[in-house]
Amino acid sequence: MCCRSLTFSSPSSATAADDDDDDDGIEANIPPRREKYDVFISFRGEDTRLGITSHLHAALLQKKIETYLDYRLQKGEEIGPALLEAIEKSTLSVIIFSQNYASSRWCLDELVHILECKKRYGHMVIPVFYDINPSDVRKQHGSYAGAFAQLEKRFKDNIDKVHKWRHALTTAAHLAGFDYSNKRG
Structure with missing residues (x-):
């Protein structure tokens, strides 16, 4: 399985952005921002x-917050322009770090793009550490060490x-966020 994305739309609307990604698909030539x-x-x-x-999805639906779930991504696919645009045109990103987050290059590419938007636009980012110690994310220890050993082999070039x-x-792990590393469910 691959990383999934969830967006919540506001009443505002925006036009589609051009897809001006460079070779690695991460560092986009990000257009001017409109939330x-x-x-x-x-x-x-x-x-x-x-x-x-x-649980988060259900709570947001209960509050009548329009929600978008991206369950169409297949393993090995690249991040599409619509998803990059959703990141770029969001006010806030919540990153739910979990045991296998770092084993997905999709999640890691999203994370890089989110942080680029933070730098360029002042996009707010809130990390949530779910069943993973923040230190393991910060230092790439535990399950993240194993994931990066595999990534280094796969991307040696x-x-x-x-x-x-x-x-x-x-x-991202140095940002203020929420630690649910010892809580489950």
Whole structure:
């Protein structure tokens, strides 16, 4: 399974952005910002779909917050322009770090793009550490160490991409957020 995305739309609307990604599909030539979504949530579906993500989704529906769930992504697919646009046109991103988040290059590419939007637009980012110690994310220990050992083998010809993912994890894990590392359900 791959990482899934959840967005909540606000009443505002925006026009589609051009897809001006560079070769690695991460560092986009991001167009001027016009908010379309209030919140973008990055999560690893296999870890959180039936737990925190579904509970959050239900609570938001109960509050009449329009919700978009991206369950169409297949393993190995690249991040599409519509998803990049959703990140770019969001006011806030919530990143749900879980045991297998770092094993998904999709999740890691999303994370890099979210942090680029934070830098460029002042996009707010809130990390949530769900069944994972924040220190493991920050230092890529535990399950993240194993994931990066595999990524370094797979991307040995593009090690800069792996370094970018490591830096993004370290950066995001230093942000103020919520620690549910010892809580389940």
